[in-house]
Amino acid sequence: MKTPVQVGNTYTVKIIDLTYQGLGVAKINDFSVFVNNALPGETAIIKIDNVKKNFAFGSLVELKTKSPDRVEDVNQDYLQTGIAPLQHLSYEGQLRFKQHQIEELFDKQKIKVDVLPTMGMEHPDHYRNKALIPVKSINGELMTGFYKNHSHDLVPIEDFYIQQPEIDHAILVVRDILRKYKVTPYDERNHTGIIRNIMVRRGYYSHEMMIGLITRTKKLQLAEPIVNAIVDALPEVKSIVQNVNLKDNNVLLGKKNNVLYGKQYITDDLLGLKFAISLNSFYQVNPVQTEKLYSLAIDHADLGANDTVIDAYCGIGTISLAVAQHVKKVYGVEIIPQAIEDAKINAQKNHINNVSFVANKAEDQMAKWQAQGLKPDAIIVDPPRKGLASSFIDSAVEMQPKKLIYVSCNPSTLVRDTKRLMEKGYHISRPIQPVDQFPQTVHVESVTIFEQD
Template sequence: MFKIKLSKNDIIEKLEITDVTAEGNGVGHIETEDGRAAVFVSGAVTGDVIKCKIVKVQKSLCYGIILEVITPSPDRFDRGCDVKSTCGGCVFRHISYEAELRIKENIVKNAFLRLGKFPEESFEFMPILGCEETDGYRNKAQYPVSADKDGKAVCGFYAQRSHRLVPCTDCRLQPPVFSEILKFSMEYVNRKHISPYNEQTGTGLLRHIFIRRGYHSGEIAVCFVVRKNAERELRPLSEELMKRFPDIKSVTMNINPKNTNVIMGDELRTLSGADVITDIMCGNKIIISPRSFYQVNTPQAERLYSVAKEFAALTGEEDVLDLYCGTGTIGLSLADKAGHVTGAEIIPEAVRAARQNAENNHIDNADFICADSGQAAKQLLDSGRKPDVIVTDPPRKGCDTLTLDSIVKMSPERIVMISCNPATAARDCRYLADNGYRLVKVRAVDMFPAAGHVECAAVMVRQDS
């Protein structure tokens, strides 16, 4: 086969796209002097035939940009957004939602087949659960604030893999009311000359605007993240916001003086209204503070937790351990079918909220431990506790070895794993499979239409069960 040597700025006249990555890059292949090379092209779709320009070359792969779509894929479909090419947050907005679901389903399935090394016939892979609403579904948004070239304060989103701000107040993924609140706030900020934060110099005042909305309750919380105390500047704005938008029930100020990528600081002050807002999740009233973890897509979270409940196969007698429990939303959704639920979470504020959520919903068969999940699991094991079902919902890095080893030693009959990262979920399930458990079912759940992330749930049973 004819071979060419690829270099930066080379033009590939005709490249067939045969796959798409989770980051939304189309993948084609070309023969080079060093062998077959993969070409990753942003915005390309499986089935496209394109002309592209090489912009980066590595040993066995390179990256390109589209110069021309020679033959468009049947999956190519513009779902609309003025800043999608510069923002980079919606990596699948250029394809149909049906195609996006196929891609995400394959991402999860391939993680368990290839990374987890589970034979396809050894477990049931259930169809992906897609969203009914693919726009306006997010109940939370964090907008960095910066100055434009004229010194005017603007807010929006950071471009992918950068801290270059793309101004945007009309994101298609957020409820329309978020845009109205942002525009009102930014007009006030500029009128009152409240200075935007400068990452390079560490000067300026306003760093982020953080908005949350209860999907079922409609209650809205606004949090201004500032470099130093700005109560004098922001309290009048908070009062005007609550007058202008009746659904705003809480306006707070978070102080973060550190030169860091972490958005929130340690100090939180209420400017107007309540300290928290509430929402309904799986029939339970849930308290939400600015620092609480709360799934950003409420209807899909309820469907995900229903899958977890189905996988747990509770009869009303089981002792359930909920690791990485946050404010207790998963564990509390299981409580009506469990004998007892214990949640473990490292963030004290979240544990206090979980206890309050249990009390508010008159759930008396749940308690919560403030500890790292691995340490909590080990403490319970050392005390002789052996739950029947363990549910985990770890961060993207997955479970640590201490947690997994403690789970194995507790020897529950069932383990239900919820994960926002199919790769680490498959890795952790493989560890459990190598230590006495059998993978039974896996299901992908799309929580983030247009974005590259996908959640999944898996259930494992003890081999001798």
């Protein structure tokens, strides 16, 4: 079937919407065209770059009329690499876009919900407390930066805009030290070289810093002078860890860590508690918004002193330990054994004894707990982007908790799981609260409270 647009042709279009990836949507004879760096309400001349069966991708040639929400003077590197795909949209516009994203997905499934305005940040930049930056050889020189969208072309970047400035500085310091000691960057085509990525974590409150050197080799040559140089140049560094990743694939971290300096973890505060964070730990990257997100989840759960709570996908115990102060007992489950080790350390650090952590798949552990007759008053879930397994929902519902508190990082799987929970006798009991954990990007977190019918 012939499409109404051809590659290389230009068209004048009206942008009518934004996709969940932040692309502008235009219609040409009812055929959808997705355009980078275009905003709803704008009229634009676009060029067609790629045509699929039911849609096409276009690029902006010229803007005829501009949206009042457009931000001028954006950095094209941030758009090209996906570091900040919404930086051309005003922050108020970003917050509305994220609220609308959730509303629209529920609307499509004909589920009636109220979605509150997105809870934003006062300073929506330089917020990330963690960076994992690729290293590549460009013209024979070791470079750090970020990959162009859908490619393996590295764009050299020194200011990443959404990371803490101290982290950006640390990446450049480590880059220059690796250059000085002639450490060769990983070459993915030939599977040669040594250094694959540089990772930096930094405590928002503690200012403790961890440097991770991800290598293709078991040994890091000249490790001692490299470590000494990093420690001399960066006084905040409390831990340097070599992560060994021998695999010839896109997995970013290997399973083996060698501590080259200091401790195997750094510490930071969250909701008045102390947390140990190791290289591989899942720890929310925006601590300012995380405190808002978790406080909301706990407040809306309306828990009592005699309640028993399950925290599924508990990570290093952030929600579990915050909840434990309000209830009788908390059970946490997480698939990553290292995270559970960290969670146990964190319970000890905070002198919290009414928590029990186990390493397992959340859905498998839920079935175990259900078989053992565990009857939680509330279940808190903070799943990965793929949402809840149907077997998890089956076990959760069998336990008959009065409430299920769903912290979501993906509105589409939230909507899917809402349908399943509604079919099993639960309803959304209060408006959904979106929280902007990732300003300048398309991602949105939210808190939804389910109660038994």
